[in-house]
């Protein structure tokens with residue numbers, strides 16, 4: 120999806136300047152659903168909630184038989200958006216990289232006006248999803264970078280009604296290389312943040328998932344190499360060209 124309302128220094132997502140017309144996005148979803156290889160779709164970004172017809176896309180993907188999930192920084196996840204997507208979605212991943220307001224601002228996990236998703240707002244979102252009665256799992260994603268590497272986050276994580284905490288490492292194609300952490304620092308963060316049963320650690324994301332960008336190009340994870348365009352090419356044919364690490368992909372899917 121297009122752009123983002125946050126400006127995280129460790130972000131590695133290339134933001135699209137243009138998004139295809141809505142009908143083309145529906146067509147892409149349709150082709151993904153009709154392919155033999157895909158049964159699920161994850162709406163991610165950039166920040167998917169900045170696209171104002173996101174809930175319509177999710178509803179359509181669900182109607183096409185795809186299992187839908189969403190990754191978001193949570194800032195735009197208001198009652199109305201939650202109401203419109205919860206019936207159609209099986210998992211919401213919330214990107215939370217610190218529980219300290221100063222750290223969030225230092226890493227620019229905030230808007231232009233330095234507004235963050237506060238810890239209170241995060242708890243509220245989790246509580247609303249849980250109280251909704253829909254079978255929607257909640258995941259928190261945390262990228263370990265040079266600014267949060269020494270933070271103890273697990274005690275707060277344990278207080279949230281979440282199913283999974285995924286700890287990722289700042290990737291080498293981050294927009295600010297001062298955010299990178301050494302292997303030791305990453306392992307140290309993981310060691311210091313043990314104690315939540317639903318923790319998964321992801322160090323290497325190369326070719327572990329498949330991305331369709333806002334222009335319909337099928338691109339690889341991390342390097343964003345293009346393999347063709349979903350709008351114009353056959354999805355199953357494109358996937359034969361993509362060196363997906365199927366074991367890693369399945370691990371991600373079933374977590």
Ligand code: SF4
Nearest residue numbers: 123125127130165192
């Ligand atoms: S919220 Fe996600 S997409 Fe947006 S800047 Fe931060 S890491 Fe990048």
